[in-house]
Amino acid sequence: MKGNEMPNESRGTLPGIEPAFRGKVRDIYDLGDRLIIVASDRISAYDSVLPTPIPGKGMVLTLLSAAWANWLTGIPHHILETDVSAFPPPYNAFTRELGGRSMLVRKARRIDLECVVRGYLAGSGWKEYGESGAVCGIPLPKGLKMSDRLEEPIFTPSTKADSGHDRNITIEEAGEIAGPETVREVRRLSLDIYRKAREYAAAHGIIIADTKFEFGFIDGRVAVIDEVLTPDSSRFWLANEYLPGESPPSLDKQFVRDYLDAIGWDHNPPAPELEEDIVRKTSERYRMALKSLFPEINIERYL
Ligand SMILES: Nc1ncnc2c1ncn2[C@@H]1O[C@H](COP(=O)(O)OP(=O)(O)O)[C@@H](O)[C@H]1O
Ligand SMILES: [Mg+2]
Secondary structure, three states: OOHHHOOOOOOOOOOOOOOOEEOOOEEEEEOOOEEEEEEOOOOEEOOEEOOOOOOOHHHHHHHHHHHHHHHOOOOOEOEEEOOHHHOOOOHHHOHHHHOOOEEEEEOOEEOOEEEEEEEEOOHHHHHHHHHHOEEOOEEOOOOOOOOOEEEEEEEOOEEOOOOOOOOEOOHHHHHHHHOHHHHHHHHHHHHHHHHHHHHHHHOOOEEEEEEEEEEEEEOOEEEEEOOOOOOOOEEEEEHHHOOOOOOOOEOOOHHHHHHHHHOOOOOOOOOOOOOHHHHHHHHHHHHHHHHHHOOOOOHHHHO
């Protein structure tokens, strides 16, 4: 994490209260057995937080996570409350700063795995397949094209590195980190959630190419924590932009990455400012994800 590059922004920050932890995107306030997780409008690319925020992004991430958690009936999750006026004091006083972008959750003992599910062949999965015909030790049919749909989604965990890059690992290696029984459980939950969500999203014109879940223990039970099926944790494609053999633009940082590539940034901090046009188009794409999947949610009421 490159904390000294955090942009200065007022929305999402609380006067006089410092978060216990500041991630690339989220600020976390520790209430003992609970946490308040605040999604800022910060955006990261190539492992750096950019100096320019994306208006509405934090709300999209929070509102989407909460909507999915609610939709996924029967799957244990960490969310207690998203209505800021029902947060414990002093946080309930900050409805303007926190509204729409924060949640009160139960603190979990985190399972240190990135639980990735792939339903399409993209990113590092496509790269690995090209080199070995397998992804994380799972052999796949021959002759698949880039972005092809996998009939059976696959569970391809990676390490959760606090610094540096996550590394794809086999189920056996995951078992060494978290214990084989826990890995069986997070695998089952990850595939179950992904299968249900992929079907729901398809009916709303969105392809969830792949996604990453985090899990933790709450009261001895494995529960979904962190963010759920958001553009930051998943590769979302618009169904009408999808063509096998090509790499469809994703519903998140596509414009940002393209812009940074075009101006030739070498990925060494500090990251450059984004142009207004890129910011607006990126903000629109994040909102499109929420609007397509849960049209009944009105983000405007928090803006
Ligand atoms: N219920 C929970 N209990 C404990 N830790 C959590 C919970 N939900 C999310 N987290 C952790 O909070 C952090 C979220 O901040 P974020 O900005 O997304 O961090 P990162 O830069 O690691 O992605 C992650 O480290 C995540 O594992
Ligand atoms: Mg995160």
